[in-house]
Amino acid sequence: MNRVIIVLVTLAFLGVPSAAKITGTTITVLQLNICHGGMAGCYRGDAVMAKAAEVIRSSKPQVLSVNEACSGDVDRLRPAMGPARALFVAARDLDGTPVLCRGSDQHYGNIVMVATAFAGLAEESGIYAAQYTAADGHRELRAWACLAAAHLSVCTTHLSADNAPTALAQCRDLMARVAGYPRPAVVAGDFNLRDHGSPSMRDCDPGGFSRRGDGNVQHVYASDDLSFGRTTKIDMMGSTDHPGWLVTLTAPSPG
Template sequence: MKVRVVLAVALALVGMAPAAAAATQVKVLQLNICNSGVAGCYTGRAVSKAVSVITSTKPQVLSVNESCSGDVEPLRQAMGAARVAFVAAQRPDGSPVLCTNGQQYGNIVMVTESLAGSTTATGRYSAQDTSTERRVWACLPGGRISACTTHLSARSGSTALAQCKELMAKAVGYTRPTVVAGDMNLRYQGSPNVQDCNPSGFYRKGDGSVQHIFASADLAFVSGTKIDMSGTTDHPGWLVTVNMG
């Protein structure tokens, strides 16, 4: 009888063991919306399309390149409650590059409030090419996930790779998990090879062209999806889904 009672109690305790915490799914959306008004890829319709894509995919992390400062608010409204960092590309004298509408031109990173920390970091790369646009980066480190965005040199592959390595060196030191997204102007198995920028403890997922998302190894890769932007810009959307925790 005692044996039966002990066995019954043991089985009951096993049944009462708490289930493992479910992983949190995180969607990271990378967009290059070509919205400066200067480049030939400008259509004036990319922000509206971006809003539609954000609304339908519901990302927790958003990276946007070639944007104007006025694009932040409509994109934030599509994201919902989110922390935002915008960084303007710079001229050699440090003044901001401007869109043709007079707004500052640069990059946006957003993280939903439930995952975001309270810190913002931005900067200008040490390595630059011979153009008059100085490339920059923006990050939202801390919180439950750290996230960065950038748009690297289009004129020099070696400069783009140096910039990529500089940003990833910063990202390695941020609170994990961490994602870095952007138009890197580097290709997988290209010359130079974007994979040479991938540090230990991270992996990379690219769109088959120049947009890439680097993720720390504690984020489990689920899927990558290219999104048709309907001719509103010259880049597809690139959505990477990972599991956190």
């Protein structure tokens, strides 16, 4: 099927002001791929939810990106996150309908949460124009979700698993979009691209952003008005096939 389906939802995005200054502030970003949809071999049922909640509570992130989640996971993870604005975006089947988690009527996709002290009201989400529709994993069209403005603009995504050139095109599409958001800006997710390969994750790196990866396919981008600090891989104890990826960022104080 060569048809391309684009789904875009935008709420309260027009007239977004520039991001407020957050100089001297440390921001903790937690990236998780929890494999909770039930379609992949890494699925371990609800064991991952308990582990994810434990990691969120212990790391206390202001930004949380979760891939391969079910729509009901937002409410299950929110108590561990604390007061936060959340946005879920579903991956889509080739006919445009939401992908469902196994044995459930819940949608399958990605979650982004931002602590209320940093979160804005603007929401934007959708799927990519570039899709490898022949055999892309479980034939889902990959999605992205962004919470923009206020003190921080934040996006999450999960890119195509079976075709690296498609994943690269998707990455470039998202980063071009984020370049137009108020700064500071952070993008986290499972990009299914590594630093070494052809194409590689480095082929996506845009001007104005720096990046740190977990040595595999999970990465965090930060606009250049943020500085990277400590990075940590977190053992998820077999509950999923990806480690947690924890990154600290700092908005440098002037002078």
